[in-house]
Each structure stands twice: as C-alpha cells, then as structure tokens.
Amino acid sequence: MLSFVFNGKDSFKDYGIFIEKRPNVPSPKRRVSYISIPGRNSSLRYDEETYEDITLSVECAVIGNIQSKIDDIKAWLIGSGESDLIFSFQSDKKYIAQVVNSIDFEVILKITSRFVIIFNCRPFKYSVMNEVINITSGTGTSVLNRGTVKSRPLVKVYCSGNGAFVINNKEVKLIGIEKPYVVIDSELEEAYFVESGILSNANNYMSGEFPVLDVGNNIVTFNGGVSKLEITPNWRWL
Incomplete structure (x- = not known):
C-alpha cells in the first residue's frame, strides 16, 4: 500500500x-x-x-x-x-x-x-539522510556527490582569524573571524554567525563565491586559521 x-x-x-x-x-x-x-x-x-x-x-x-x-x-x-x-x-x-x-x-x-x-x-x-561530512585534514579530502545535479551545501567553518577553504579550486577567504565558527550557506547565499541561537550577518567576513559540490568527486582543502569543516551537503536529484 x-x-x-x-x-x-x-x-x-x-x-x-x-x-x-x-x-x-x-x-x-x-x-x-x-x-x-x-x-x-x-x-x-x-x-x-x-x-x-x-x-x-x-x-x-x-x-x-x-x-x-x-x-x-x-x-x-x-x-x-x-x-x-x-x-x-x-x-x-x-x-x-x-x-x-x-x-x-x-x-x-x-x-x-x-x-x-x-x-x-x-x-x-533531496536526500532524506542529509548527513554532515566532517573534514579535519586540510591537505585534500574527496567528497562524492552521488546526486544528478550540483548541490548547494551549508558549510560550518571553524576558524580563528584569517583562513580559507577551497572546493574544486574555488577559494572562499575568511577574514578576522573571532567567533568559534562561521556558517557559509550556499542555498541562501548568506554567511552568518550563530551565538546562543541568534544569527548575525557575516557576509563582510568572507570573499569569494558561495561553494557548490559538483556531481562526482570534489576535492576540499583548507588553510590558515581554519581547523575543521562540517559540510551539510544537501544532495539533489532531478
């Protein structure tokens, strides 16, 4: 039934x-x-x-x-x-x-x-099981998109001061981060901090295009003050 x-x-x-x-x-x-x-x-x-x-x-x-x-x-x-x-x-x-x-x-x-x-x-x-991908090594991690179209992920970036992360050779720079993490939301095309459940705008703390995950393999790296990425991938199918 x-x-x-x-x-x-x-x-x-x-x-x-x-x-x-x-x-x-x-x-x-x-x-x-x-x-x-x-x-x-x-x-x-x-x-x-x-x-x-x-x-x-x-x-x-x-x-x-x-x-x-x-x-x-x-x-x-x-x-x-x-x-x-x-x-x-x-x-x-x-x-x-x-x-x-x-x-x-x-x-x-x-x-x-x-x-x-x-x-x-x-x-x-969209995938029902939208599991978070934890990346703790900045030297190069492969993330596989099994969907049929590019996805627009939500990336939680743990960063102190200045740093950057790169997905498929496209860099997002972070400047002067003093909070524990900043959220880069590609679906909304917004960057923001979250503190005690309250969101505050962080668009001025980033530069570069909002990241996407191509169909197939995606190489993710980070450097500078970035210590960890938590990626909610938002896999999509036509």
Whole structure:
C-alpha cells in the first residue's frame, strides 16, 4: 500500500489515507531563453541554469468515518505550508512541497472517500539522510556527490582569524573571524554567525563565491586559521 509523509505525519498511520495510483513525476523545466536574430541561423540561447517548480497530482483514498477526520486532514495538508514530502515508494528522497488545491472529498461508499491532492514542489528531490561530512585534514579530502545535479551545501567553518577553504579550486577567504565558527550557506547565499541561537550577518567576513559540490568527486582543502569543516551537503536529484 502506497502512502506518504508530509510535515512529519504519515498519511496512512495517522489518518488512514493511502495513494490509489502512483503519481506521475514530471522533470522540471530548465529556464532557457531563445532570441531570434535577423540574418542568423538558429537562435541565441541564454541558459539561466535554473529550473521551474513541478506539480504532483496525487490520487488518494481514505477508509473509515471520514466525517470525523475531515477537519484534521484539511488542517494537516493545507495548514502545513511548505514542508518535506516523502513517498513510500522512494523513502530515501524528499520533495519540498506545499498543497495548493482545496481538498474535495468524494464519498464512494459509506466508509470510503476519494480525493486529489495537488502539491507544488521545488524542482529537485533531496536526500532524506542529509548527513554532515566532517573534514579535519586540510591537505585534500574527496567528497562524492552521488546526486544528478550540483548541490548547494551549508558549510560550518571553524576558524580563528584569517583562513580559507577551497572546493574544486574555488577559494572562499575568511577574514578576522573571532567567533568559534562561521556558517557559509550556499542555498541562501548568506554567511552568518550563530551565538546562543541568534544569527548575525557575516557576509563582510568572507570573499569569494558561495561553494557548490559538483556531481562526482570534489576535492576540499583548507588553510590558515581554519581547523575543521562540517559540510551539510544537501544532495539533489532531478
């Protein structure tokens, strides 16, 4: 029986909802613009190297006294906002999704109802087990990206004073670090300190592009005042 987990709740275990038909999963559309130029063959292409969101339509059914569950089901699905979505048929991957339709229940029998959930999802699937990679040697560590697209990691850099780390020959420099560590968040494209749960901007303490992890092997080094890296890789799949 197919089911899903959304915002930490299991559709079948918590609400008796199961998926009647495995949903079609479209590939995200790559954003590419085409410009026609008079007198020139073909078109000029501008590739943004970004992707559109995807939409998943999930046909569901629930067995039992639906009247006693409707309010709770709607509150869960609609009230969760953008949350992690994990299907039982691919439990090691997750989407970041939000329900975008009203939930209309069609009563088939007294104890069975059907309905459709439409999820708007970010373009990529992410690894459920987003394990932190600890790097304590600055001389060169290989990090393998088994995903199908570049990932945008979160890097916690333990640094005193000035230092730098390098991923695939692209250097990020850190200047005048006086906190225990600084966080370089490539997804948000922000650098910040965390102290007693409070974030403070650290963009002025770094220079260089926010790092990415290419598909395949990535070589990571560090130097200067950097003593350790903790990389949350955020592996992604199309």
